[in-house]
Amino acid sequence: MASTRDKLGRPIVVVTGVGVVTSLGAGKADNWARLTGGQSGIHAITRFPTEGLKTRIAGSVDFLGEPENTAAHSERMADLAAEEAIAQSGIGRLGDFPGPLFLAVPPIEMEWRQRLEVGARSGSNDTVTYSDLLRVSDQFPAYHGRFLFGSVADHLAEKFGTRGSPISLSTACASGASAIQLGVEAIRRGDTDAALCMGTDGSVNAESVIRFSLLSALSTSNDNPQKAARPFSKNRDGFVMAEGAGALVLESYDAAKARGARILGVVEGCGEKTDAFHRTRSSPDGKPIITCIRNALEDAGLTPDDIDYVNAHGTSTPENDKMEYLGCSTVFGERIAKLPISSNKSMIGHTLSAAGAIEAVFTVLTLQEQRMPPTINYDLPDPAIPLDVVPNTARDATLKHAISNSFGFGGQNVSLVMGVEPA
Amino acid sequence: MADGAREVLITGIGIVSCLGEGPDAHWQKLSEAKPSADATTFAPYVVHPLAPINFDLQIPKKGDQRQMEAWQRIGTYAAGLALDSAGVKGKTEVLSHMDMIVAAGGGERDLSVDSTILSGMPRAANPPAFLNERLMSDLRPTLFLAQLSNLLAGNISIVHGVTSSSRTFMGEESAGLDAVRIAMSRIGAGQSDIALVGGAHNGERPDLIMLYEFAGLMLKDKYAPVWERGDGKGGFALGSLGAFLVIEAREHAEARGATPLARLTSVVADRRKRVPGNVTASLEGLWDEVKDKVHQKSAAFLSGATGANPGTAEERAFLEKHGELAVRATGSYLGHGLEPQFPMNLALATVALQRGSLFPPCDSTGLEKPMTGALDQVLVTGVGHWRGEGLALVEKAG
Numbered sequence: 010m011a012s013t014r015d016k017l018g019r020p021i022v023v024v025t026g027v028g029v030v031t032s033l034g035a036g037k038a039d040n041w042a043r044l045t046g047g048q049s050g051i052h053a054i055t056r057f058p059t060e061g062l063k064t065r066i067a068g069s070v071d072f073l074g075e076p077e078n079t080a081a082h083s084e085r086m087a088d089l090a091a092e093e094a095i096a097q098s099g100i101g102r103l104g105d106f107p108g109p110l111f112l113a114v115p116p117i118e119m120e121w122r123q124r125l126e127v128g129a130r131s132g133s134n135d136t137v138t139y140s141d142l143l144r145v146s147d148q149f150p151a152y153h154g155r156f157l158f159g160s161v162a163d164h165l166a167e168k169f170g171t172r173g174s175p176i177s178l179s180t181a182c183a184s185g186a187s188a189i190q191l192g193v194e195a196i197r198r199g200d201t202d203a204a205l206c207m208g209t210d211g212s213v214n215a216e217s218v219i220r221f222s223l224l225s226a227l228s229t230s231n232d233n234p235q236k237a238a239r240p241f242s243k244n245r246d247g248f249v250m251a252e253g254a255g256a257l258v259l260e261s262y263d264a265a266k267a268r269g270a271r272i273l274g275v276v277e278g279c280g281e282k283t284d285a286f287h288r289t290r291s292s293p294d295g296k297p298i299i300t301c302i303r304n305a306l307e308d309a310g311l312t313p314d315d316i317d318y319v320n321a322h323g324t325s326t327p328e329n330d331k332m333e334y335l336g337c338s339t340v341f342g343e344r345i346a347k348l349p350i351s352s353n354k355s356m357i358g359h360t361l362s363a364a365g366a367i368e369a370v371f372t373v374l375t376l377q378e379q380r381m382p383p384t385i386n387y388d389l390p391d392p393a394i395p396l397d398v399v400p401n402t403a404r405d406a407t408l409k410h411a412i413s414n415s416f417g418f419g420g421q422n423v424s425l426v427m428g429v430e431p432a
Numbered sequence: 433m434a435d436g437a438r439e440v441l442i443t444g445i446g447i448v449s450c451l452g453e454g455p456d457a458h459w460q461k462l463s464e465a466k467p468s469a470d471a472t473t474f475a476p477y478v479v480h481p482l483a484p485i486n487f488d489l490q491i492p493k494k495g496d497q498r499q500m501e502a503w504q505r506i507g508t509y510a511a512g513l514a515l516d517s518a519g520v521k522g523k524t525e526v527l528s529h530m531d532m533i534v535a536a537g538g539g540e541r542d543l544s545v546d547s548t549i550l551s552g553m554p555r556a557a558n559p560p561a562f563l564n565e566r567l568m569s570d571l572r573p574t575l576f577l578a579q580l581s582n583l584l585a586g587n588i589s590i591v592h593g594v595t596s597s598s599r600t601f602m603g604e605e606s607a608g609l610d611a612v613r614i615a616m617s618r619i620g621a622g623q624s625d626i627a628l629v630g631g632a633h634n635g636e637r638p639d640l641i642m643l644y645e646f647a648g649l650m651l652k653d654k655y656a657p658v659w660e661r662g663d664g665k666g667g668f669a670l671g672s673l674g675a676f677l678v679i680e681a682r683e684h685a686e687a688r689g690a691t692p693l694a695r696l697t698s699v700v701a702d703r704r705k706r707v708p709g710n711v712t713a714s715l716e717g718l719w720d721e722v723k724d725k726v727h728q729k730s731a732a733f734l735s736g737a738t739g740a741n742p743g744t745a746e747e748r749a750f751l752e753k754h755g756e757l758a759v760r761a762t763g764s765y766l767g768h769g770l771e772p773q774f775p776m777n778l779a780l781a782t783v784a785l786q787r788g789s790l791f792p793p794c795d796s797t798g799l800e801k802p803m804t805g806a807l808d809q810v811l812v813t814g815v816g817h818w819r820g821e822g823l824a825l826v827e828k829a830g
Contacts, residue, residue: 057560058560058561058564059564060558060560060561060564061561061564061565061568062564062568063568114602116537116538116539116579116580116581116602117602118538118539119639119642119643121549121563124546124550125550125553125554127642128550128554129554133551135551136547136551137547137550137551138543138547138550139543139546139547139638139639139642140638141550142550142638142642143477143638143641143642143645146642146645146646147645147646147647147648149646150646150647150648151646152643152646153643153644153646153647153649153818154647154818156643156646157603157604157643157818158537158538158581158602158603158604158607159602159603159604159606159607159819159820162603163603163703163819166703167705173701173702173703174606174609174610174613174701174702174703174820174822175603175606175703176601176603176610176614177601177602177603177607178599178600178601178602179536179580179581179582179600179602180582180598180599180600181580181582184582187599191599191614194618194623195617197621197623198617198618198621198623199621200617215560215563215564215567216567216571219564219567219568219571220571220575220576220579221576222568223568223571223573223576224573224576224577281596281597281598282595282596282597283532283585283589283594283595283596283597283598284589284595285589285590285593285594285595286590287590288499288577288583288586288587288590289577297595417582418577418580418582418583418586419580419582419583419585419586419589419598420586420589420590420595420598421582421586421598
């Protein structure tokens, strides 16, 4: 059988299963209903005392019980998302996924609960130092396996039976998109017919909130949590930390067709471009973002005019939304005024390492349902960045190609072009 | 490597460790066969501290250095050495299409902030409020950026201008294996022409020693070469090291007139559940993927054995089965550096191939035997201390 190729002669990469967990709920049915219903998942943090913190709100996932730590929580959400995606795709057998795992995951680290527990065991009454902790460390053997950077991916690889060495990756807030890109590349190379690409993040803990807070990145609209994430609004004041997981089963078009799988969408192109300007800020001329989006379009063999919808990175920070506007308005030209661009983060907050994967899942659903989720809390448009943000209410549209942007600290920029199944 | 894939060359190496910086310093120390380690600074734990480095030479702005913690400085420095070695430092037209995969840990703690909280929190009237207050006022805002795994890559972009793609793999030893494996696959398949790949590790950290000591994995009290750490004396000595390679398609290297240092022929990796015998079986499986390319008379193993068992004992069983090939373990000299260990050993394999010979044995157990003939192939092993197995074939540049 002749293989089906894209415009550049490579295997076409399709999506045959998706799964998602966010503060809006577990599973794509609940998430999609609430997302297109314009509901917010942002709330006051109750997981830990927030006394003295500048930011006391988050889109934490609280319905799975109190998490032991970020690693375990990230793993649990990833587990649910992967189960849903694999079940929908119908690929392989339970515990036998026929391809590699690419997992976007927050950097795993030991947390205060454990540090204090080891400190207490040391019996030091006065000053507690690492020498005290080290004296009793070998009494906590389980913490080794739990707090290795590769632990989450390893457990998922074991459970789902993915092939080969699982990849744990970080490109900061673009991580989820990078996981998808790695899967697309592996399939295009012919290394595999399928890949499980995921992002997960469960890092709403005191120290993580404080770290972002100290960088002045977070919204401090504590009194009205559901209104705190206001992407593209004039009064946006930072992002809202959030949790969740997104999973996609990617396959070559031929492999998916051969097994009679239902095709949910196509990953048509991936683009990236690193920004060397600053650790947390974009180059003021927007060139890396512009190049990133253009690289994705070129990789998809499309032009800016082919894009019908943009799933924005749209964090609700003053800096990001301004730079994303600059990037999009440069690439799309005058069309930007009427090209719909909405931010899922207005409802689910910023799911950090998971964002690129979760928003890719939502982009697949957007294309499938031919319905664009809104940007909520858009009450005070920023006149400096005039956009059709699909304000406050979801909208039906005819959509063939969409682009999903992800930008992160460390100069990380990734854009994915996704489309409906080829006729 | 898939059939028809493009040939991949190593055209630059940048290495720093307790042995010093650069190929010559490493080769000289390896040839002397006198490993050393520090058993006092973090006693009873043994470490291999970084040799003195003048970071200004590769990270000229003090402001950049201040934004980094030690692991990032080590990596950014080694990356600069690799770019120099490849002759691409400052060449924007190459750097702007150079891809990057960094194998990173991260999370370097502020030890004094941690100690203040650990000491004060149990006595605080309102412990959670105490924690919040201390973190809010004592954490340096930029510490987060020095902890984030992907900010080694970010710093390399800022300091050296590598700006095509930037990806960071985490996951201990496997991160280093997979970084090279995937960067190489991309070049082989034409998805990339040139890549900077490697990582860095600061082994002089009590917080990291604690992570491994949870499982009792640290070498204690007295240094010994890795193969001599059996019978309850097992464990690894953390090493501070940075290692980056520039790898590229042969046609790309030729077009820019680069000198190939070695040829990267294969990188294969696996992940087996760790039950007795599985590390040996995994390495045998990887061996089967490359064995047809191996010249028995002029090849040797460069092992990344950590010294911690059962991994090292099982790797030894594999190596003994292939006893016709000489073996050297670099961990005896460098210590164990987790993420960058495999890239470091690819770099040292390159150095040995350029010299055309192997350095002397450093092992009284008899596994490491003298090799007298010429060397034209090196098989680099990487066995994670808890997970992940890998094997690479590096060949003399021809």
